[in-house]
Amino acid sequence: MNDQILDLAGIGIGPFNLSLAAQLDSVADARARFFDRQPSFAWHPGMMLPGAELQTSCLKDLVTATNPTSPWSFLAYLVAHKRFYSFMNAEFDALPRQEFANYLAWAAGALDNLSFGSAVRELDFARGAFVLRLDGGEVTARNVSLGIGLVPDVPAWANGLLGDTCFHASETMRRLPALKARRVAVVGGGQSGAEVFLALLNQESETRDVSWISRRPNFDPLDATPFTNELFTPGYVTDFHRIGEDARNASLARQKLASDGASPSTLLAIYRRIYALRHLDGGTLNPALMPGREVIQMDRQTGEYRLIMRNSFDGGIEIVHADAVVFATGYAFKVPDFLAPLRERIPSDRKGNFQLAADFSLAWDGPRQNRIFALNAGRHSHGIAEPQLSVMAWRSSVIVNALLGRAHFDLDLPEPVVTWASTGAPRDRATGTLAAADA
Secondary structure, three states: OOOOEEEEEEEEEOOOHHHHHHHHOOOOOOOOEEOOOOOOOOOHHHHHOOEEEEOOOOOOOOOOOOOOOOOHHHHHHHHOOHHHHHHHHHHHOOEHHHHHHHHHHHHHHHOOOEEEOOEEEEEEEEOOOOEOOOOOOOEEOOEEEEOOOOOOOOHHHHHHOOOOOOEHHHHHHHHHHHOOOOOOEEEEOOHHHHHHHHHHHHOOOOOOOOEEEEEOOOOOOOOHHHHHHHHHHHHHHHHHHHHOOHHHHHHHHHHHHHHHOOOHHHHHHHHHHHHHHHHHOOOOOEEEEOOOEEEEEEEEOEEEEEEEEEOOOOOEEEEEEOOOOEEEOEEEOOOOHHHHHHHHOOOOOOOOOOOOOOOOOEOOOOOOOEEEEEOOOOOHHHHOOOOOOOOOOHHHHHHHHHOOOOOOOOOOOOOOOOOOOOOOOOOOOOOOOOOHHOH
């Protein structure tokens, strides 16, 4: 490995660290490199189902929000692939997810500050710098960014049951084609659950009964109305970070459908497919939509799964029998194993979350000039936009400015459309400066 110290070492190359790498590409005097254990870039390959759509604008790409002239924008990707006019004429209501995945892979294949096939085994701190221990040696850096992403979240009552016929939705593309099951249960009422359920309704297989089970009282759409979308802006993220922990938790509980509902187009496709199955096709597939059900126990008996549920609508107890179960139950943050040497030096809040400053750096007991930036670890501190693509480019710019100690990116914004904070509170929108981050 190169012995020259880096200004920043990134661990994990998902969209968020990829955005940071793309933004740093515009800084001539910054030495940065990003590492990932995978041999090449891949974005949710297990959920690239036919017809899957992005739930956000293609303009919320790696760079455009703060650096529209960057060569790593989505528009630059379209031009590079000579499909700008075809894309415009297609008039997509929502961008195909595969298209955005192709865009990300294009950027990852062209940026020269990425190292794939390089697993970071340990992150430590010694002699005034972070030390990344990889299979091929060591790398030292003044700062690090953690972009390792979330891990599939499976309910505790399913522990010990996972396998070929009981799996998380992140494995759908690998498991579904070979799945031989007459009865399938999909657990989870968000976008992933909707996509898996629709795929089961559309595929030709031996499946005859498909149950869609959700704790939510109904299969609700994503709230993508204008004032709700204000939650996905830098102004709101800035104000959210300033309020207390209890107030933040209360706000997050009220905002679930702003980030975790199903796309209306997916719900419409499901309803139309069920209509066709019932009234037009004369098929033998039997879909069952079961909202308001909380699974309280699951076991496996004589080759089949038994899900025992409580119905919140009338209080009844129900049982669903299935030959296969798919968990569309989201993702959770897990402290990566490579942080073990530093774990005792990084405090957590009451719920075990990292404590993030306004510039997305972690609280830790090391030197202030050496930062650990964490991406996709701050929903509790920066709001529901933090794990989403919406503020990805802006967050990367905040980190770059903090890293450089100067305003390389202009992050000064006008007052937001909605006034969130008390009018007497201090209002400083230029959160990307080093001074603001240290305040």
